[in-house]
Amino acid sequence: MAHKYKDKESGVVLTFGGQWVSWTHTALAYSAFLSALFIGVALHYHKIVENEWFSYPQEWFPSVSATIGDRYPERSIFMLFIAITSGPRFALVGLFYLLTARPGHVLPKAVAISGVVRTLTCGGWTYITSTDDHNWHDILMISYLVFTIPWTAGCLALSPPNAKAIKYRKWLAGAFFGTLVPLIYFFIQHKVHRIPGAYTIYAFFEWALILFDVGFDAVTALDFNTFEVVIRDVKGASKGVNTSSVPTAVLEKEKETATASVFATGYHLGDALNIASDVYHGFVFWSILTSLGVVIWYFPLWHMGISGYEALVMSTISPALLGMKPLRSLVIRNQRVTHLLSLTGLLAYLVTDPVYRLFTVGFGVWMGCLGWAATFYSDSAHPARLEARILAWTIGLLMSSVAKFAWYTNNPIWPIMHAENGGWNGTGLALAVLAALRFTRRASMQADNTTDKSGSALLPALGLGGMLFALHSLLSDTSTMILWVWDGYPIRGPVSNVHAWYTIAAMTGGLLIGVYRPGAVASWTAYGIGSTGAAMLTLYSEWFGYYGALILTTYLMAVSLPIIGNAAKKSPATTFGLGFFIYNFLVLFHVWVVAYAFVPGGPLVREHTDWVMITTMLLIGAGVFDIISQKPSSRKKVVERRRASAWGHRRYHVGVLGALNVLFLCANFLRFPTNDYKPYHEKDRLFTAGIWTIHFSLDNDMWSSEYRMRDLIKEMEVDVIGLLESDLQRVIMGNRDTTQFLAEDLGMYVDYGPGPNKHTWGAALLSKFPILNSTHHLLPSPVGELAPAIHATLDVYGTLVDVFVFHSGQEEDPEDRRLQSEYLAKLMGSSPRPSVLLSYLVTRPLDGNYNNYVSDVSGMHDVDPSDWDRWCEYILFKGLRRTGYARVSRSTITDTELQVAKFVVPKTELEGAVARHLGADLRNKQVQEHEVAPGWRFPAIFKGEGVRGHRYHVFDEPRYYNY
Template sequence: MASRYKDKDAGVVLSFGGQWISWTHTAVAYAAFLSALIVGSALHYKKIVQNEWYGYPEEWFPSVSATIGDRYPERSIFMIFIAITSGPRFALVGLWYLLTAKPGHTLPKAIAMSGVIRTLTCGGWTYITSTDDHDWHDILMISYIVFTIPWTTGCLALSPPNAKAIKYRKYLAGSFFGTLVPLVYFFIQHKVHRVAGAYTIYAFFEWALILFDVAFDAVTALDFETFEVVVKDVKGASKGVNTSSVPTAVLEKEKEKATAGVFAAGFHLGDALDIAADVYHGFVFWSILTSLGVVIWYFPLWHMGISGYEALVMSTVSPALLGIKPLRTLVVKNQRIAHLLSLAGLLAYLVKGPVPRLFTVGFGVWMGCLAWAATLYSDAVHPAKLEARILAWTAGLLMSSVAKFAWYTNNPIWPIMHAENGGWNGTGLVLAILAVLRFTRRAPLQSGGAGEKGGSPLLAACGIGGLFFGLHSLLSDTSTMILWVWDGYPIRGPVSNVHAYYTIAAMTGGLLLGVFRPALVTTWTAFGVASLGATVLTLYQQWFGYYGGLTLAAYLMAISIPLISNAAKKNPGTTFGLGFFIYNLLVLFHVWVVAYAFVPGGPLVREHTDWIMITMMLLIGAGVFDVISQSASAKKASSRRRAAATGHRKYHVGALGVLNVLFLCANFLRFPTNDYKPYHADEKLFTAGIWTIHFSLDNDMWSSEYRMRDLIKEMEVDVIGLLESDLQRIIMGNRDTTQFLAEDLGMYVDYGPGPNKHTWGAALLSKFPIVNSTHHLLPSPVGELAPAIHATLDIYGTLVDCFVFHSGQEEDPEDRRLQSEYLAKLMGSTNRPSFLLSYLVTKPLEGNYNTYVSDVSGMHDVDPSDWDRWCEYILFKGLRRTGYARVSRSTITDTELQVAKFIVPRSQEESEIAWNAGEELRNRQVHENEVPPGWRFPAMFRGEGVRNHRYHVFDEPRYFG
């Protein structure tokens, strides 16, 4: 088409409006997907609607992946059109940069780069289909979605003053991201719950994503009307000229509203790096703080009681020193040194001995709490700076939870981690040093702080104590509240590796609420709703209990902004020193309720998690009262802060967005594969094991999941009971070993009674589906609670009952007698084939042993001739036992792994024969050569074995004929 500016365009052979690039991209992209859908439906309809569970007519609409990636010729047609699309796509990104780039602005360059990467990853996931390489297809598709976020938000932020374009972008972006929620929901319904027809609904949302995504880019046609190619700005929009009839100020306000105002102040790379460093430093603080309990816990484990090292829990009270004015001035003026010294907590992984490692971590926590309290106190004179510091501290907690999810509830920079068990300690330390240097690169605003403000330092300290306990005990790991409400199979509530993002979303939403709507948070109504949420979480299970937990999570994050801000403006020696002391008392209370049998005064608080929750909320309420009592002055301050503080918020919002995306990426990679294959399916044989894992800390204070995984896999264990497995407390790091083992080994998992049931834990992992499970707390009038799991497994089509049980301690014989009677009746209540994986605390053939192995239970001992047992026992009935072995633990734990092999009866008659076989026949031992090769234990553990694991006591496995 000819140019309208002929006097200036002499020599131009061809020129056309820039909007045609957008229309060409839109038309060809839609043609690629829709042509594949039409051709695929015409030629291979029933094949492309078929999925791993269902086909036509249950599923009747194909997904995008099945349409474009599985069949010829639709796959080829799609790829041809996508190749054609790439040209207009790159041109679209280039024109957008030219339209929005302005001298001194970094954001247009960043958005252009994200657009280029987004285009490349689009080519990646469309040309590498899930059929070609499932992992790379998923990686590239996730990357595409990740880079769509900055592209979408950036286009909104950089939109020229065009009312129609801004409106369409808002609607399409909202539709795109809103579609992700039902998309994930129906994918879970299909993948996990195997609901017929769910994949068809998922497919509709997947196609909607494509339509919205392409339509969002199509809106550029309204902006590119200002361009004529080859490229000449014929209307001046790239210079900021308003070509709309709507005033520029109105349009800019509309744009600011669309982006929540977070981009209003522009974008500067240096400021973004500052916020990134601040958030990472906050992450380091939480990483060191949450590691303290784990390294302390090592010592009472081995002492079987108070060791004295528990005193280091008081390492957090160091801010009390800031109550001494000369020391306060010294620390405030030397914040960089204090923050750098706190990194000793990260260096601790290089210290081999448990005792010096504990003291190194304790020193890191001491300096970390001191440094952060001094920083907050110093910055309290500047509301915007203070808010930025608090956001970094709380976002650091969110980052810690994200990292722990990605590392299966371990933090990669904890001192119990190293390269051999998945640690990233060296990398984390280098980044931490760089973050501290940037975090402290500006001199303190003033050494005296903001001065004494109104209100009560004592009430503020109570608020800090309750707040930090709530954040640490409930939100430092995304699985904690989920396990509070877990009650077994069939699944009727959230599960950690599928629904944990809800916790992250609640934390993020709460933090944003505390920043943008502080007046809503600091009300008694909000406190009352949060208290109700705490009550529901404590008293109820399944989804209802979790909803209460999400309410509480959002409130804790939201109220952290006003509570910490209020505390920072008072004497830090009182607010943070006393606040952390109160927090420590709650931490000990938190342990006492379950460790009551080993600590002085323990029986007074036995099983009173409800008291803990009440105390926590009352303390937070005291802090809220102090904030509300100063509401008049706070309103004036907030009005001043609102204008001054928005500069940093866009970067914090961006950081929260990045953390959420990273979590979703980890969530996708951890999504259940449903690949549960027993080791000897052809022989209809399964191997069962029992192991007391000593809270997943080995003898040298390293996290032991990897070593446990290796032994369980090499011993070919299909069903295993794990005892001393509940790690969901501050003192144990809020961990969950079963997540890693279950996902890595391909097993179903029942965590057993949750952390609010006050036991040391009993868990079940199984290669076979868990049809049903119930949790039991056995009679324990004096000693520690005895947990049990009664699960029904579908083993090769036969329902088999499995019991996992941990008896009470030796010092309480009456408890153990009552427990033996309860469990004997429980095992006797089923006539199905059954086996028990247990910790009984009794000698073979004596005492309570004869209650467990009795006519009441119907159970038989796996090997009555094994006289060298005291704790671990395997019992069975209605099964054919073929082998039994004991495998030394090396330095993983304090208890060996015991395993037994069983054949599942093919019929009820065969089960009764096995059940009623005479004692002599049932226990007749045979040589290994007399059993088929598939029935034998691995030979690698004979003799010296591997990694100090070997068959011991008998020096070889035993077989029964």
């Protein structure tokens, strides 16, 4: 029986069981939400089921936010109950800490802190509704969800040996996090695809989250019956005594199963900092390596051919030096120096001269590859330590992908970044120095005598080279494979700022499989599954192709552990030196399939991304074959040693993976599309269209140019713009996507155009108006490079307008350009709608192929036939009222100006007919600026000297037309 202390001598006036804290919290929390729901349905049903797109009867159940945040009196009653709930909530957190606290254990304190912060943020998002302040409501809501993760995991880890409590916690935690998947899915269906009824289904899952969340905390009632408030432990559970009839060992085993043994032993802050430093050092390596291609690409880009600087791609083969035993011993004994010297790659942003900046990055890559190869080789004598190094390196890749997503596909510590374009170079460098010092804190294992002499090092080198290339080319950015399967509007597949987390989840899952099921990964079955995923990604588009991408992602991350582990035991000069050489060959191979016009022998591999994928998988297969061909007893022994000794670091690495996933989801939430896209001159039914060749988003001084492009496009009030030379999804270009930043920052829809597996230099379309449909075209190119085109239909003020974005072939291939002009003329002529062409035509005005583009076949008119000073960029139109045309100097952003034209959409069929049949003399008659409406004029800030090097040029001012 529980003791009762109600006598006056003890000083106790009132006692009650600790479980009543849980029951009170549960009752008040449910009362807050359910009372608001019942009152809201009774008083304001049609109001609270209505959302931004639909109302009753398409939507018929209210969301949590609409129920608790918008109406009186339900909002007031909800807030009253939530205020009363706060007391039991803090008491619940405090009692759980008292129940689980042990001398010298940090985890109970960390869980208690997360519980307190979680409670405070709960008050924040419930009292500051989205109606009051949307941004703070979202920030506090995200914070609440973030701190729910350590609270949930901590409660599972610290759960007393109570079978029923453990079971309920497992079920409720699984239900809570499992509900997030359909919740996000139906929110996307509502927000992005605007499907009627999707928000109602989303609302059910949102309410389910509330029920599961409160229910999870209610389980503490099963633990708190050991407490009696005053507070006195009457059953000894806080001392670790088992109060259940089930043996303690059985309960502890069940708890380990529930938490995947991640929390099997205590946590230590020093160990956590060690693992965090190791992972950050891995992130730094990938940041420097992925930056090398970008700074190399700058030179052939501006030389329009091979520059000679491409030789620095071989900076990665430095591990070949480890073939010399004295040098190998020197590097292994001085790994701290080697790794610190690799950080010069981060210092490169301070070097203004592009040539010297390239050499600085090249030196950083040289030392980084040398240092990591020596580290893997040295630590191969200790399986657990080697596994920790491999995990730090692979999770570093995942961290790089997370950082690139948060920075719109740029890495904030790249040498093409600085403070002016969003770089965090100084902060990243300071952390990198601290991480490198901690990474090299332990003496090397001196593995010179542990090299595996059996078998050849060639197969491990082949496998390592293929695996390195696959990780870099496909997984260094979450949008790369999404753009492989992108096929235009209407959206029928994943999009980068909504679904990219699926790639991160697959990377995470792959690593966990590689750690916990190493035997299953290094098998022909797993290789077959990975190869199937590669085939699906290569051959199919939309969701089916992306499913293949996720399969391949999981396999690549899983197989990286055994492949690197096997390579580390062989001669490092062969496995890592030759491995990086093979990686370099594949990097060049996958550039040549599109750059075939500029390299010797390029036509032999033109348009053969499939060959690149086949070669990559065959190389990985060679590495798998070497692992499988080893003696079964030796493989089993290695696996057993890893399983027995690796728990110490694994729980920290799993924690880092969880934290990175949470950070990614936070960035994902902040980047979620708002669909609040408004043109600049809606009242005038006017839109401004532009064409710009952005030169792969590198300016004349080798800085990433997205911010500067954004500023000019915004200040020119461009509503629809075509971007050319915009496909950056290759190793040599950094696996970037400029259109993501521009579209989200400017509030525009975006069509990336033909994807990176379509072998073009890229054509993209950004629009303030909804893109109803878009089709991608690869125009005839029998000799030269492929010419991409987008044919999109926009909803412009209720009128369907076709927009064509097109990049013609090179000057050296006249037959290609003729065939392309005829193809595009027929394509434009097939549209009966008002149309605009935003293009790069490589022809002189009024001459040659120009007369195919501007012809009776196409029905298109030149925006200004009198503009004689053009060669590449042209704007053509039909069925619209053109009111203005301007050319704006580029400053140092790119090598091509921005051309823009203003059009008014006809209100009636009669207006449209007049626009179509107006004679050339009337159509091209120019007027003065003061003769057109103020809303039709171009911004005045670019007149004269302009701003930031941008001004109206050639004509020195915009041109305006009377019709």
